Amino acid sequence: MSVKNISITPGWEKYMTKEYLDLVERGPYGKQKKVSEMGSFKEVLEEHPMCAGCAMTLFIRLTMVGLPNPEHTVLIGTAGCGRLALTQTSIPFIYGNYGDTNAVASGLKRGLEVRFKDQAKDVVVMAGDGGLADIGFSAVMHSWFRKERFTTIMLDNEVYGNTGGQESGMTERGALLKMAPKGKMFEKMDMIGLAQTSGVAYIARLTPTNPTRVASVVRKAVMIAREVGPTFIQAYTSCNIEYAIPTPKVLDDARDIEAKRYGFMEIISDEAKAYLDSIDTAKKAKK
Amino acid sequence: MYLVAHIDQAICSETACRLCTQYCPEANTILYDNAAKTAFVAVDRCKGCEICVGICDDLAKHKAIKMIMITDLKSPFELSKEGFRPEKWDGTHP
């Protein structure tokens, strides 16, 4: 059904770029691709200018595989490193002002529900810890209080990576950064706790050490946001530049931080759990 | 001059575990050739981070990936030239 959205009008194939043709013929549209199939299908993410070995890049790549319906998804981002890759996907992308991503997403999701009554449209915000926990903080909190039905994914590199290393609310206490030369003086913000207090239907915390898990968490978050309420993923996606991690060690660092203080965690409401169970039951009945 | 990842297909094809593909930060960079049952690298997309080397050495324990000078590749596979055409991949990558 949905591959129609991107298919080429007959006769126009020769005018389209190779990349576009590959995407139509060998992309994930209308078929749910698995992490284990990576390398065998054309991904929606193209080349982009994010740094070599950046864990955020890996996380974004895996997120794109996890999206249940990329053809019916709109991404919202803002200033920060992540948008350098998010703008290079074949998924509509809205560049929110730094701070207003979750306000834009709220309006967009409501508008899409009015415009497309018979077709679920997924809205996914992906932005940095600075964008969501600092400048965008009030818009994030209010979107949760209002129970807006979209997914917020925090690319938590624990620093303002794109502007050269200022501390954010999500930086660990004591962390030394270029623009925090004496070490951060305050604790890391508890966004998971805040999400819980504001009644977010599905909350997950993870690192990119387990690709299948990343895709599965994204899928759950997007599905739950479709029907139940707001969802939040907080992902440790180290900045190897500002934290001076040699690129071959990026995943060792992620495993280490995961073991120490960023373990996998999922908090799911009863309603969201019942909804996921109903999807599973329906799938099994189909088989 | 810079280093890119290079996969020894003789070693890789013994298991073809596909782990490196899942951990490379760049999309469609480590590709999978079904005919030859091996992974291979699109060098025009490789940023030389060496993450795949650690994955193949320590997680997969196959030691099939080495970093080599891009100029030492005889006929490098470039995705931007070849396109994503798995039906044409027949084990003839360098």
Ligand SMILES: Cc1ncc(C[n+]2csc(CCOP(=O)(O)OP(=O)(O)O)c2C)c(N)n1
């Ligand atoms: C209103 C506004 N203030 C400041 C900036 C400058 N700015 C661009 S990116 C950025 C930091 C991004 O940090 P974060 O959101 O943590 O993302 P990261 O780059 O670390 O992924 C800032 C402050 C801006 N674009 N808009």
Ligand code: SF4
């Ligand atoms: S500055 Fe840091 S977060 Fe940004 S792309 Fe580079 S490594 Fe990634």
Ligand code: SF4
């Ligand atoms: S991890 Fe090593 S053995 Fe496994 S697919 Fe990659 S190159 Fe081949």
Ligand code: SF4
């Ligand atoms: S060196 Fe980095 S970018 Fe190149 S193939 Fe390996 S993991 Fe991918």
